[in-house]
Amino acid sequence: MAEALKVPTMAEYMAQGKKPEVLFWVGCAGSFDDRAKKITKAFVKLLHNAKVDFAVLGTEESCTGDPAKRAGNEFLFQMQAVTNIEVLNGYEIKKIVTACPHCFNTIKNEYPGLGGNYEVLHHTQFLKSLLAEGRLKVEGGKFKGKRITFHDPCYLGRGNGEYEAPRDLLRKLEVELLEMRNCKEKGMCCGAGGAQMFKEPEPGNKDVNIERTEQAMEVKPEVIAAGCPFCNTMMTDGVKGKNKEDSVEVMDVAELIANAQDL
């Protein structure tokens, strides 16, 4: 644990004349947010564990433009997109995996029209494929039998119709998978999307993340599983707001798998 993680960059690969199997798009939250950085590291450990030949863009990565687009700043979004596409195409990237559903949605759906065509996977989808190929072993470990509920990220679930990949992984952990009253197509937003993460909420009688946390609490979970760094932040805050941080953990699916194996 003490030694630093080995995280190769595209520039290093290029210098060696090699190409990785997949590019790991870390995203702004995964790069800078203290909580999300743990998810990034857990995912990298899983990639190493499964012997995936991957690289990151490192300092050449920049915001996908998702918050700008959702906020209505189409101009800034396209500037970001075009710049990123230039970098990605320069490295002849074919396949991208990311632990952020916002990056995932933006690169997968909105970059093609601007000249960026890649196979884009959410990390739960990628982990599921590693599992199917037998490269990754997912076992219950310490989460076996634990009460866990999955909070669907809007841009993975409704946005792109992926509800099962994270749940399949959780089932492999042999957890007791609980569904909230509002799940899958009817899953409620954590309150961070649409650039809300970067502004104060409009006046109302409750914060969205509190409402969602209350829904999660109804199923009495030991862990709320998330698949998005922003959902993670919102749900963590919500759990704290309910003074439940000692009994309920909020963890990314990748962290659950990595922790189960003591990586």
Added chain:
Amino acid sequence: MQIIAQILFLIALVAGIGFFVRNIRRLIRNINLGKEIDRSDNSGERFGKMAKIALGQSKMVKRPISGFLHVIVYVGFIIINIEVLEIIIDGLFGTHRILSFMGGFYSFLIGFFEILALLVFVGVVVFWIRRNLINIYRFLGNELKGWPKNDANYILYFEMVLMILFLVMNATDYQLQLNGAPHYSSEAGIMGSFPVSQFLLPIFDGMSNATLIIIERTAWWLHILGILFFLNYLYYSKHLHILLAFPNVYYSKLQPQGEFNNLQSVTDEVKLMMDPDADPFAAPAEEEEEGEPEKFGASDVFDLNRVQLLNSYTCTECGRCTSECPANRTGKKLSPRKIMMDTRDRLEEVGEIINKKGKYEDNGKQLLGDFILEEELWACTTCNACVEACPVGIDPLSIIVEMRRYLMMEQSSAPNELAISMTNIENNGAPWPYNQQDRLNWAKEN
């Protein structure tokens, strides 16, 4: 006497349909005030979606109680309208139950219509109870106060009355047939079967044939005039979905819900900026000089596209979107249903000006500010719950985003913290003020 009735019927029919056609033409004219959008692709997939969602009501039944009741009213409405065909022929030619030559099948049909009419009646009563007596979140919204609530109830009363008239008409007709009244009875025996209206017979017990005929004719006339009136009420009510649900689903977005369109006008500008060969001081090309520079985003209905305007006319204010909206559920001003109602109301206001003056003259109002407030727009989390919830494929989110685009790019008007994070993205490639050169620092931290 008979010929006068036939002429009156023809006049009512022509007037009813004519007025309806006029309103539909206005509706199409209003929708065409919006921007063109090409949704002519993938017709097979679009037809499939329409068959499943509009015809098959697949999204309606996601809420079992209201969904089931709606399917009854919907099926009843469509099938009972087969009977209207006979009514029109009888009315025009002075015949009586012209389709009864079908014999046993005719009896089956009439019997089936009666059962449906009863089910529709019960369904509509339950709808009324849900709307008025039970506290259901989506029927309590502020935007439903006043006319929208009355409008919804009028429609329910109307449907109740139409069903009662249909059954009264059948009951008296049946009694007249039993009495062997001329014009009503036939040597072939009883025409039709009356599994529901037979229970109404005691009401008409002991009445003379003349009285029965007056009641039967009154019910018959009110029923058909009611249908013609209802047809024309549609345009003035929230109820156009019974027609527009079909094109609305057909033209709805096929891409993943998370995908927002890329603005071509912005792409053109970005390309120009990124092009090292572009001359920033070059005179604009000939064709560019004409017309106003393109406006980014939407501040009024003219800036929305035609599918968005069709969406607004299709909305029947059921409020499933609003009841799923995380912002609305937590007390924010945003209600996706209100976004659709406002868009329609503004479009109708514009349409009225065109009706009166022949063309649109600025009345000092626009959709943004006078109908939809910034506060509503900024409360949206773009989570797509409203889009997912809509049983007829309406996309309130696309209108919200289009209006945010106007606020951001034309007005530079955004909540302060949001504006700061935009500047951060511009300066250092992240919504927070971290240096892009530190992006890989996490790998070295323990």
